[in-house]
Amino acid sequence: METNTEAYLYHDPTKENTWVQAVLNGLGQKKQVYHKATSLQLVTMLIIVIAKIDHQQYISEIETRNCGVGLMNMMGNKGGCAVRFRFHDSYFCFVTSHLAAFVANSERRNQDFTEIAKRLVFTQRSDKLTGYVSHSWNSGGDEGVAYIEHKGGVYDWTTQASIFHADHVIWMGDLNYRVNMAEPDIKAKLNQNKQQELLDYDQLSIERQAGRTFPMFDEGSIQFSPTYKYDPGTNQYDTSAKRRAPSWTDRVLWKKFGEQNKSMLKLLSYSNCMEMMLSDHKPVQALFEAKTRHIDEQKQxxxxxxxxxxxxxxxxxxxxxxxxxxxxxxxxxxxxxxxxxxxxxxxxxxxxxxxxxxxxxxxxxxxxxxxxxxxxxxxxxxxxxxxxxxxxxxxxxxxxxxxxxxxxxxxxxxxxxxxxxxxxxxxxxxxIPTCFGVPLDSLAQMTIPIQEMVGSSNALDGTLRRSDANNKSPTSNSVNGGQGHQQANLPKELWRILTFLWNKNMLSMDTLFLDHGDRVVSDYIRKCLDSGDSFDTSILLGDTTDDQETKKGHNDSVGANSMIDVLLAFLECLPEPVIPTSHYSRALAASDSDEHVKLLKDDLPPLHLNVLLYIISFLNDAIKYSPSACKQERKQHIVSAFTVMLRPQLGFKETNPALAKLKKESFVRRILNL
Structure with missing residues (x-):
């Protein structure tokens, strides 16, 4: 699936449809007796339900939902997709998710699970014909429903249904839980065929047994080798400089049943697919046998x-x-x-x-x-x-x-x-207006925070009218326009974000650009930008007492990466990106030529050029002052993330999305002189 920046904001069904056809074609001669019941994509996540055509009449109440838990808790670089449907008179719910990465982020993965479980909410349809059925969720005995209520979810179960309002719940995907052991030790155990000893250090098993994540789920016995990380195209564990440790990141779990109902779902097989070579992961597959309810149609x-x-x-x-x-x-x-x-x-x-x-x-x-x-x-x-x-x-x-x-x-x-x-x-x-989603021209002309301008509608309307006029006259000089209002060189919101980050101490942090920040801190930053309130360093940087030096370092990193998250979200929400959509094709064409990049810069609107140069200068310093141990990784993250500065017009269809992604990254490298 595509990971390009606009995929976080705009849905392109091309890849989704391609995968659906690939799955159907994989059925060979049996393809004719199957059909797609539904599918749903969220950036790199895709869930597809394939069913026999003979069963089509028995599948109803199909609903799909997704939620992002990535940048600022709203972007889809991490998150989950789910589908819920009725088959005969039983409800099935399938969830796929991509949780937070890196070995140290086990607690964040637990939080992601809780957030996804709380936010995937479907419509509860009243059905008197099946009202007599004693479902676990309407008798107050469902562990999953109790869990999300205990975690602060507020629902009306007469009109809403969670993922746990189903007879069968299957949760699968790249859960990203790792093995708590050093990479050389893990590989040594694997070479000695001591795989089962490694499972004692599996983070997901540890967290489940402690009740901190997936407490209401079961998993089959793992008898297959780790699914991550491999050199793409091989069965060889990662040999790159990063040397990611082998782990069982990809899993399939199902909602537990009580002793009396254990026969409702039976796991027949659980394995990985070592013959698949397309990724640095090996997919997992699970085969189940499920029991369903049927209404007596004649009596009905x-x-x-x-x-x-x-x-x-x-x-x-x-x-x-x-x-x-x-x-x-x-x-x-x-x-x-x-x-x-x-x-x-x-x-x-x-x-x-x-x-x-x-x-x-x-x-x-x-x-x-x-x-x-x-x-x-x-x-x-x-x-x-x-x-x-x-x-x-x-x-x-x-x-x-x-x-x-x-x-x-x-x-x-x-x-x-x-x-x-x-x-x-x-x-x-x-x-309540926000600086997110406001054109750069409008922001640059606002001398006071946007929420203060709300109190003066004439001032706000005047600013927006001038912005519209500028947008309709791309050749006009925004600084010497003779309109009685002088446009600033930069939006003050962008200046505040980069001023906070732009110092050697911040830029020297090991994890800067490599981890996500905290969603609560990110929301606090956004509110400060909208209101004009000063940033509270005790919130962003934590306590500064000498006896908490380690904690302070962690808080500094969280605050800095939260500010990076806000910066990227700010750029992603711009109606017109830093590189205007009208220049998108030129930017891709210029990705292999310094001369063409220079010509493109010269043709940018003055404000967009100022913003671009300011961001370039900041990113160059971020690379310059990065610790040597993580310099290369930071470069790669910056190049990938800041393709957000260019995107095509809404509705534009890439003929070759993979090539376009490479060209955008090449363009960013070229403007950064990397």
């Missing part, structure tokens, strides 16, 4: 017909209903902040009441892009109620018009009862 049809007959004979055939409120107020909504409200719809009549949301007059869309509503439609029996959930979150893909005051959290939804009345639900809220 008979019961349904009797109910319909009774309803037809009812005297009062009018659809009637009521809602708990017609007004939903979200209040203040921050960037990347999730908020939800609910409305209760009740069938007060004597007949079945189908309901659905419909578009307003002369509009095609039912809901605005910033609002999700669940369920969008349904059927209520007499006296039944349902909770309708309204969710709002302004993320990087839609924040620009909100920051530019071109869009507001304001809408009216129409909820229709078939053969009954329409309800009008008013949605309102106040978006």
């Amino acid at each position: 049809i008979s019961t349904r017909q009797n109910l319909v007959r009774q309803l037809i004979e009812t005297k009062d055939n009018l659809t009637k209903g009521q809602i708990s409120t017609s007004f939903i107020e979200f209040g203040d909504v921050q960037f990347m902040e999730y908020k939800e409200k609910t409305v209760v719809l009740e069938n007060t009549g004597q007949v079945v009441a189908p309901f659905r949301f419909i578009p307003k007059m002369d509009e095609s869309q039912v809901f605005p892009a910033w609002l999700q509503v669940t369920p969008e439609q349904g059927i209520l029996g007499p006296g039944e109620k349902t909770v309708i959930q309204f969710e709002v979150m302004i993320d990087a893909s839609i924040s620009a018009p909100f920051n530019e005051r071109k869009q507001e959290i304001n809408d009216i939804l129409v909820l229709r009862l078939e053969n009954g009345k329409d309800f009008f639900i008013v949605i309102s809220g106040k978006y």
Whole structure:
């Protein structure tokens, strides 16, 4: 899967479709009897459900979800994808994830597991036909449901379903847990065929036994060699300078069953695939035998017909209903902040009441892009109620018009009862602008923090209008434009970020650029940038007392890498990247020529050129002052991460994504003179 920067923000189904076809083609002559039930991609993660065509009629309620737990807890470089569906009358949930890397990050991997388990939430559909079934999750006895509630998750299980609201849960992927032993010792044990001794030091097994991660899951006995890390194209463990230690990073686990239900799922085989040579990992495969529930269809049809007959004979055939409120107020909504409200719809009549949301007059869309509503439609029996959930979150893909005051959290939804009345639900809220997702031109013209400008709408509107004018006149000089307002050479937010990092002590840290920061610290930094508040060094750098020197060094690293995370997120959220989208093809073409790079720089808008040169200067110093032991690794991370400075226009399709990725990295190397 692609790891290029725009893959974190924009979905391109090309690779996903290619893999789906590859899986189907791998079935050979049996391909004709299988089909894709669903698939979902999140950057480097992809989950595909392939089923027999004969089973298609029995698969329903298919839902997919993903969540990123990477940069600032929102980017998809790390995270999880899940699919939940009903097969006959049992629910299956499959999760694939890519957790934090590096040996020392075991605790971070535990946190990633918890975050993914909490945030992958599906729609819980009320089904009276199966309401008699005593599922573990609706009898208060499910360990997984109790776990996410204990970890601070707040849910309404009448309308929501977690990954644990399933009869069968399979969790798989690159979990990245390592072996707590030095690389030479691990290889020595493997050469002596003492693999089972190594498993005593396996981090995932240790953390599971301690109850710190995956406590509600089981795993089969591992009888295969470590799946990581190999020289690509070989069965030889890593011989590069990094010499990554062999580990069982790739795993398949399943949700535990009680003693009475252990026969519900049986593991038939669990192994790796040593013949696969495409990656530095060896894939794992697991084969299960699962039991499912089946409804007696004849009794179901008979019961349904009797109910319909009774309803037809009812005297009062009018659809009637009521809602708990017609007004939903979200209040203040921050960037990347999730908020939800609910409305209760009740069938007060004597007949079945189908309901659905419909578009307003002369509009095609039912809901605005910033609002999700669940369920969008349904059927209520007499006296039944349902909770309708309204969710709002302004993320990087839609924040620009909100920051530019071109869009507001304001809408009216129409909820229709078939053969009954329409309800009008008013949605309102106040978006708190952020510097993330604002064009560079606008930020550079703001002399005060963006949240202070909100109080003066005329000032903010004027700034944005001037920014629009500049964008429409790319040849105008932003410094001597004669408009009465002088544009700064740099956005102050970018200056604050780099000023914090740009000193020899920071740049000399071993782990700078190599680890992620803390999501809470990153959120604190963003709020300071938006409000203009000074950075609190006790938060970013930790305690400075002499007796905590080791802890301080760790906190310094966390604070610095949190600032790096914020810098990358800031650049990723720009509506127009540092290298404008109009220059994207030229940049790729210039990746092998210093002369062409110089010509491209000369043609950049002045502000974009200033920003580019400022970032280049910072990155050159970051490489210059990096410790010799990690200099090469830091270079590679910088080159890969800062391809964020260029991306194509939305909707652009790469003919060769792998080649484009290499060209972008080559372009970054060339502008850094590496």
